[in-house]
Amino acid sequence: MKPRSDYELSWWRRLVRFVDGETLADVERRAEELRETNAQNQQMVDKEAEHVFEQEVKEDREDRKRRLEIEHEKEAKALLEKYKNWPKEHGVRIFGRLYAVMAVVLCVAIIATLLVTVSYLPEFGSPDNPNNNEVVEKYNAEGLYDTGATNNVAGMILDYRAFDTLGESHVLFVAAVCVMILLRLELTKDGKPTDKKRAAEENDRLYEPKNDKILQLSAKILVPIIIMYGIYVILNGHLSPGGGFSGGAIIGAGLILYVNAFGFKEATKIMNRKNYAVISVVPLLFYAVAKSYSFFTGANHIESIIPKGTPGAIISSGLILPLNICVGIVVACTMYHFYTLFRKGGM
């Protein structure tokens, strides 16, 4: 057991010493010494404690400083984040609102402009409109004699204005070529499909209707009627409303319906790449050659070698019927080709 620190100074200890034989002065001196050492010890302890306390305070201060620095950094980072995210959070919203407002304003402005313009136009169908001039009179009075077509529109677009129609056919052809450049997947040099093309065909098979009975039956009934109607529209282009473009579009739609219902297997026998190239280029060339005589002699062309026949008969009106057939074939092929290009990148 360890005695208490003030045991030496206690009255009991002094008594024990006195009993042991120490003089009173000795005891006093010893007590004084002990008190001094104790005080020194106390001082040492105090000093140490003070030192520790100071150190602690210092550390505490540094700690607080560091913490403050971290907080500052955090604040700065948050601010930076906020600035960085501002376009994402608020900027997009503001831009969206501005966009919507501007879109509405622009739309309203355009609509207003158009309506104002329309309000200045002459009344629809009134006889003293500027378009009812000598041109219309000539077309109406002499169109039948000039072109031999009962359908005035066909006479106009394939005789008087055949040049325009040639341009239109070429526009369609160029459009088909452009789509081909964009979407067509090439064959290899020996005519076998490349991997890409094969993959596209595999992919296409997923989308094909799998022997859809309803579609097949309706296609079986409808496709012959549609194609017959298209042929009728083309062949009667000079007699009744319609013509090459309308009839060709109808035939193209019929072909697309057929392919949709029964797949490409049967259709490819007739409409393959080689045939397509021939079918789409030959009519255009024929058109250009057949009509070039009037291109060189002006609109009021010289006497045609081709007889006009009796108006109203199916074989009449000179070149209009063959030209209609040409345009019809080109348009039908182009429509069908568009479809195949979109679906699997070529026939």
Place this chain on the structure above:
Amino acid sequence: MEFLEIILLSFLVVCAISVALSKNLLTSIVIFMAYSVIMSIIWMILESPDLAITEAAVGAGVTSVLFYITLKKIHAMKGEEDDETEE
């Protein structure tokens, strides 16, 4: 006849606006098809049957089919995924 024309024209406007506002692309195409059909009837009323035939064949037929194919290719048609998983 004028009454019918007004109905058709107002339907045309409604179709044109709803094509732009519809969220589903497939719906947009179907409405666009309806727009073309109405337009072809209007051409008929305006005494230009040539244009009516062409509009019906190209606008309502071929263009819509091309749109459908495009939607299929970009997997934008709903219900298409279920079809494939069933196989």
